[in-house]
Amino acid sequence: MSAAASGLSVAAQDRVFRPEGVIGATVEALVAELASTGYDPLVTPVGRTAGEIRLTGAAMDPKAVGHGDLFVAISGARAHGADYVMTALDAGAAAVLTDVAGAEKVRERVGYRIPVIEVSRVREAAGPSAALIYGNTATSGPALFGVTGTNGKTTTTYFLRSLLDTLLRPHQRATGMIGTIEIASGDATIPSKMTTPEAVQLHSLMALFREADVAAAAMEVSSHAISYERTSGLFYAVAGFTNLTQDHLDLHGSMEEYFAAKAALFARRRTRSSVVIVDDPWGWRMAEVATGHVVTLATAETPDPAADWSVTDVAPHLLGSAFTLRNRHTGESIRSRTGLPGRFNVANAALAAVMVLTADESTALGVSREEIIAALEQADPFTISVPGRMQVIGTAPAAIVDFAHNPDAMIRTLEAAASTSTGKTILVIGAAGERDSAKRPAMGAIAVRMADHVIISDDDPHGEDPAQIRAGLLEGAREALAAEDLDTTLEEISPRLDAISRAVEVAEPEDTIILAGRGHEVHQDFAGTKHPIDDRVELARALRRRGFPTADDAPQTDPDPQTDLDPQTDPAPNTPDHHRLSTAEGGDKS
Ligand SMILES: CC(=O)N[C@H]1[C@@H](OP(=O)(O)OP(=O)(O)OC[C@H]2O[C@@H](n3ccc(=O)[nH]c3=O)[C@H](O)[C@@H]2O)O[C@H](CO)[C@@H](O)[C@@H]1O[C@H](C)C(=O)N[C@@H](C)C(=O)N[C@H](CCC(=O)O)C(=O)O
Ligand SMILES: Nc1ncnc2c1ncn2[C@@H]1O[C@H](COP(=O)(O)OP(=O)(O)OP(=O)(O)O)[C@@H](O)[C@H]1O
Numbered sequence: 001m002s003a004a005a006s007g008l009s010v011a012a013q014d015r016v017f018r019p020e021g022v023i024g025a026t027v028e029a030l031v032a033e034l035a036s037t038g039y040d041p042l043v044t045p046v047g048r049t050a051g052e053i054r055l056t057g058a059a060m061d062p063k064a065v066g067h068g069d070l071f072v073a074i075s076g077a078r079a080h081g082a083d084y085v086m087t088a089l090d091a092g093a094a095a096v097l098t099d100v101a102g103a104e105k106v107r108e109r110v111g112y113r114i115p116v117i118e119v120s121r122v123r124e125a126a127g128p129s130a131a132l133i134y135g136n137t138a139t140s141g142p143a144l145f146g147v148t149g150t151n152g153k154t155t156t157t158y159f160l161r162s163l164l165d166t167l168l169r170p171h172q173r174a175t176g177m178i179g180t181i182e183i184a185s186g187d188a189t190i191p192s193k194m195t196t197p198e199a200v201q202l203h204s205l206m207a208l209f210r211e212a213d214v215a216a217a218a219m220e221v222s223s224h225a226i227s228y229e230r231t232s233g234l235f236y237a238v239a240g241f242t243n244l245t246q247d248h249l250d251l252h253g254s255m256e257e258y259f260a261a262k263a264a265l266f267a268r269r270r271t272r273s274s275v276v277i278v279d280d281p282w283g284w285r286m287a288e289v290a291t292g293h294v295v296t297l298a299t300a301e302t303p304d305p306a307a308d309w310s311v312t313d314v315a316p317h318l319l320g321s322a323f324t325l326r327n328r329h330t331g332e333s334i335r336s337r338t339g340l341p342g343r344f345n346v347a348n349a350a351l352a353a354v355m356v357l358t359a360d361e362s363t364a365l366g367v368s369r370e371e372i373i374a375a376l377e378q379a380d381p382f383t384i385s386v387p388g389r390m391q392v393i394g395t396a397p398a399a400i401v402d403f404a405h406n407p408d409a410m411i412r413t414l415e416a417a418a419s420t421s422t423g424k425t426i427l428v429i430g431a432a433g434e435r436d437s438a439k440r441p442a443m444g445a446i447a448v449r450m451a452d453h454v455i456i457s458d459d460d461p462h463g464e465d466p467a468q469i470r471a472g473l474l475e476g477a478r479e480a481l482a483a484e485d486l487d488t489t490l491e492e493i494s495p496r497l498d499a500i501s502r503a504v505e506v507a508e509p510e511d512t513i514i515l516a517g518r519g520h521e522v523h524q525d526f527a528g529t530k531h532p533i534d535d536r537v538e539l540a541r542a543l544r545r546r547g548f549p550t551a552d553d554a555p556q557t558d559p560d561p562q563t564d565l566d567p568q569t570d571p572a573p574n575t576p577d578h579h580r581l582s583t584a585e586g587g588d589k590s
Helices: 010-016 027-036 081-090 100-110 122-134 153-171 199-211 223-227 255-266 281-289 343-362 369-378 407-420 439-450 466-484 496-505 535-545 578-583
Strands: 042-044 057-059 069-073 095-098 116-118 143-148 174-178 182-185 188-191 214-220 236-241 271-277 293-298 309-317 320-327 333-338 391-395 398-402 425-429 453-456 489-492 512-516 523-526 529-532
Touching: 010 188, 027 116, 027 122, 042 100, 057 122, 057 199, 069 081, 069 100, 069 122, 081 095, 081 100, 095 100, 095 122, 100 116, 122 199, 143 153, 143 255, 143 343, 153 174, 153 214, 153 343, 153 369, 174 199, 182 199, 199 214, 223 255, 236 255, 236 343, 255 271, 255 281, 271 281, 271 343, 281 293, 293 343, 309 333, 309 343, 320 343, 333 343, 333 369, 343 369, 343 407, 391 535, 398 407, 398 535, 407 425, 407 439, 407 512, 425 439, 425 496, 439 453, 439 466, 453 466, 453 496, 466 489, 496 512, 496 535, 512 535
Parallel strands: 057 069, 069 095, 095 116, 143 214, 143 236, 174 214, 236 271, 271 293, 293 309, 398 512, 425 453, 425 512, 453 489
Antiparallel strands: 042 116, 174 182, 182 188, 309 320, 320 333, 391 398, 523 529
16 A cells, blocks of 8 residues: 555554554553653543553544544644644544643543543653554564664665665565655555654554564654654664764754764664764764664775774766775675765765674574675665655756755765766755754855855745845855855856756756755745745756756656746645655754
8 A cells, every 4th residue: 555645644644554453552551661661650540440441552643643542742842732632532542641731731621531641751751652552672673774864864764775675575574664755664655744753653663564574674863853752662773873964953052962862872772783984073972972782884085994894995886886895804895886976875875784784693684694795796775766865867967956955965965066077066055944044154155165056046944034044045155255266156046946947057968957955855835835846847847948868767747837836835745745744843854
């Protein structure tokens, strides 16, 4: 089943993408579990048999509640979930887990019609509660591979799943994936709302995976998810770290706190093994604070010889690169490749490879080391297309849609363009509103330093004035232009559709066009109104208009250019566009 095709709302898809044979737990058992793990629960029972009520699911969004669910009502930034208890009750909620304020609200709204379990740390208690209901333990499976880091999570997760699939398919075992773009259990998929879902959904997915005989799953773990306790009660076979650079400082405050949030994933109680890229000091620090089995990986051009694994002999291979993985201790040497452009994709592929090689030592994946090496060397698991990640839309000029929306990702992407382009690099860039505004001038400066023609346009303004966001980027760009004697062409063009047309208009066949920042996204959010626009579709259309060739798998376009963007306040539920959807709930890519 593809719930994505079913036309259901996103919350409804969460509700149907559930395991069927959940034995569940009684309210009494849940209260005992929470008491024994230090949550000090207070229960408001409804009659003498309340403890016997069996909970067979859990949900945090009242619209995702199903019959027999524990409704977890949290106090959010804008509302308290308990304000919506009536919706949950109508949908069949069997008990509520909430805090003291929530318990009061439940009493006010529905009296004593439903048992209420009151704890002080609801988000933290949600994980173990859902784990008990869905029967998840540290060893219940599937083998989980978690990836965190500022950039590269989505790509590495796709690489991991592709490698796991190559290994497990011959054994008739399925794989799963949880991340920014989609959630997949074998062949069934639903679009994602968040990079890392709430704990209640994660635990439901683990049970669903087991029902679908999913032996291993790859998942992205955002720093938000760690800070908001979404991964509570989950246990990873291997956790991987890509890198740490400036982003999300509006949530974490400082790089130190951002680092600390990520570091929590690499604790022994969360993961059996950790694989850490140590190309910079943050990586080495992560390897130092990680507890349990820690494996280090160096992927830089001059790899740190102290790392356990290193990447060497990187050479061009089609649009991507071939590379060798060497183990310092065993002398093992594995030649593999990735079809995705950019040196950073070698790092992502190497991380996926070493995570699976590491799991082989500690987890019963059921495949031999020889099979893993054969897959890496011969099956090309990293030559896949990842939606909106260095996605090649045109060939002459090279025309790429990428998700780079922070300074480091921009540098990496523009470096990749410079290394393959013989002509000029034309960049379209914007920045999201209401998110980490400190990074805008830095992004503007990087743009004019590294591209030849920069078009500053809009990303998702959210509630902010788009002109003010562009001004932040322009400020950094103009300062760099003035101070560094650059001869970059700088333009400001809004709306984005015009910026895309302009980029193609000024391009020659030997040039490279990069549309950065929006990747797979298909709507722009202007103050809560969704304007449909897909960079991949619009770029393909503009290229065809000028008679330029498009890549074999570029989106097909109709002959009429998309012009007026229809305001759409309730986006299509099946768009692979969590940022736009999640914006309606208060968050997105920042
Ligand atoms: C900033 C943040 O993380 N916000 C999360 C937070 O929202 P909030 O505090 O604003 O909650 P709220 O809107 O006040 O609602 C509280 C409760 O009332 C319920 N409610 C609320 C309003 C309503 O009309 N009806 C209703 O039922 C909500 O379902 C919720 O249970 O709690 C909500 C419920 O769990 C989350 O869904 C929401 O994540 C939103 C979707 C989000 O987008 N967060 C972003 C920042 C995020 O987590 N991003 C990372 C990736 C970042 C990256 O790497 O790019 C991610 O993992 O996705
Ligand atoms: N290893 C890497 N190092 C630096 N930049 C990278 C790396 N991998 C990808 N990027 C850049 O970051 C962008 C986002 O990549 P990806 O979606 O894989 O990362 P992510 O961590 O999931 O991002 P987000 O958290 O914003 O969803 C890419 O489009 C590319 O420009």
